[in-house]
Amino acid sequence: MSIAELLDGIRPGPWTVKAACGSGSGPDVDDFHARAQAVQHAVSRFCFTYCSARTECLESAIQREALHGVQRHGIYGGLTATGRHDLAVRRRKAAREAEGAGSAS
Structure with a gap:
């Protein structure tokens, strides 16, 4: 897989x-895109340690997955598919809570 294929669909x-x-x-x-958990952890550590574009990559992947219904897979921004899903769920929950707190005032 080439880097172009890895970033396919990423803005x-x-x-x-x-x-x-x-x-x-x-x-x-x-x-x-490895399935082996040890490989996923190694790639994630590499991203967190060496990638200066980690945040932008993560945000782009989360947006792509949410807006286009793309199935989560692989490591983007140092997070696995499960990690990105969990982050997206936490963000939606925080947004609902903030919205609810704003309408209560």
């Missing part, structure tokens, strides 16, 4: 140029 932006996954110095691009 391109200036951050993709600084993405560590395209530097050639990290995990194999196929490892970003």
Whole structure:
């Protein structure tokens, strides 16, 4: 899998140029979609440690998954599909609570 295939569907932006996954110095691009938990943890640690585009990558993946109904898979922004799902659920809950608190005043 090439870096272009890995980022397929991710909204391109200036951050993709600084993405560590395209530097050639990290995990194999196929490892970003590995099923083995040990490989997923290694890729996640790499992203959190070395990628200066981690936040932008994560936000782009979350938006793509929410807006286009894309099935979650792989590691984006250092989070697994489950991690991104959990983050999205927490964000929706916090938004509902903030909305409810705002309408109560």
